[in-house]
């Protein structure tokens with residue numbers, strides 16, 4: 001079951017008999033779409049023997065996940081608070097006969113700083129500790145101590161193995177969850193006051209999304225080691241780093257690490273937003289490639 005606000009024309013259709021609009025309605029999500037099946041089968045990119053597993057994966061609700069910002073000295077304290085005040089209190093707790101799953105550390109993420117959990121909003125509302133945990137996560141996210149990020153999105157920056165002296169180019173950076181992780185890795189030397197030698201050049205072609213990068217991501221992680229640029233990464237100009245007059249002796253910036261997180265179809269969002277099943281059409285994916 002999901003809860004939806006009812007907007008626009010749909011609001012008219014959803015009037016109660018007494019004439020007052022129902023703002024919310026409980027809707028069972030129909031996680032099927034003929035258009036989706038037709039489109040993906042025509043692409044021929046999913047081997048027939050994997051089709052059922054593919055659809056089953058898309059129908060599984062996406063667990064939520066978050067990271068404690070690792071380069072801050074508060075990370076250890078926050079992990080302790082999370083474990084003692086919330087996770088240990090939730091062991092074996094049931095909501096309406098159903099045992100709830102407390103947040104679990106992702107085993108491959110360094111220092112147990114990333115967690116995943118499966119909890120619906122309905123369950124959160126019905127349990128006091130879960131409610132408090134929810135408020136804790138919201139507050140610490142606002143303070144920049146926690147970053148809400150999908151589990152799969154945490155992997156590429158980890159694989160880059162960024163060190164504090166690295167010059168890093170994040171080619172398609174907005175809205176910036178991976179940029180944040182790269183900056184954290186630059187600042188990972190332990191001394192939170194020290195300015196690392198390296199930096200992240202964070203670029204995105206979309207000007208509006210560059211604003212998101214600055215105002216949502218970098219605002220929470222102030223650093224002198226990040227620069228945002230707004231350019232088409234397919235024709236990125238070389239950046240000259242010498243002061244010489246002569247073009248013959250020109251030196252250009254090179255990078256130690258490059259992250260290129262290109263646009264996808266966005267269809268994985270079906271897991272996060274099941275309402276998309278009924279609205280799905282190929283233009284949604286094509287739209288992000290304009």
Ligand SMILES: C[S@@+](CC[C@H](N)C(=O)[O-])C[C@H]1O[C@@H](n2cnc3c(N)ncnc32)[C@H](O)[C@@H]1O
Nearest residue numbers: 172173174175176177178204205206232233261
């Ligand atoms: C998958 S999103 C990036 C998500 C981001 N790395 C993060 O972790 O938050 C892809 C981004 O690529 C950008 N983009 C698309 N074409 C681009 C291009 N030619 N040059 C630079 N950025 C581009 C889009 O505007 C979009 O913000």
